[in-house]
Amino acid sequence: MKSKKTSSESLSVQTKMVLPHDTNPLNTLFGGSLLAWMDEIASIAAHKHSDRVVVTASINNVSFTQPIFAGEIVTLEAKVSRAYNSSMEVFVDVFVENSNGKRKKCNEAIYNFVAIDQNRNPISVPALIPESQEEKSRFDSALRRKQLNLVFAGKMKAEEATELKKLLFPNL
């Protein structure tokens, strides 16, 4: 197993068309379908990074900023943004192409995966090397999101969440 991998090595892309069985009564994409699509492509990115079986540990920052209409072409792009001991954060960017061929970003989500062994125990993964400006920015902000998840999951005390404290109380 490599000890380090770049973010782009995990890049995973999937293209879908919004069909009637994926829509809500407003004829736009059902949010639950998009969540499942994002979970699938994010887990592929985490698998590519770790070369292990991965499980979704938590999801944060899902934002449905624009409706996606029936018949539109949806492209999901997922990349690992930071890796820790056994866990990985994955960003999913969702783009839509309309009938004029114009592509716009519609949604974004952040998924957290844990690599597990045959006994379902967490197992270590390669470190992540960010390269582009966006990858570096996502890498830098990942630690506070991890701390937030662990505090919410009851696995970290709020007073130990140093990165969160820096964000919320910069003058302390």
Ligand SMILES: CC(C)(COP(=O)(O)OP(=O)(O)OC[C@H]1O[C@@H](n2cnc3c(N)ncnc32)[C@H](O)[C@@H]1OP(=O)(O)O)[C@@H](O)C(=O)NCCC(=O)NCCS
């Ligand atoms: C995710 C899971 C493997 C964590 O196992 P655990 O024994 O509780 O793990 P630990 O507390 O030792 O933590 C292991 C890693 O998971 C991370 N983790 C645990 N809970 C997390 C959460 N809510 N969000 C993000 N990361 C989390 C820890 O930070 C740790 O990361 P690190 O090794 O990189 O430091 C376990 O809870 C599980 O199997 N959950 C079910 C997953 C599943 O079935 N998902 C599909 C959804 S139906």
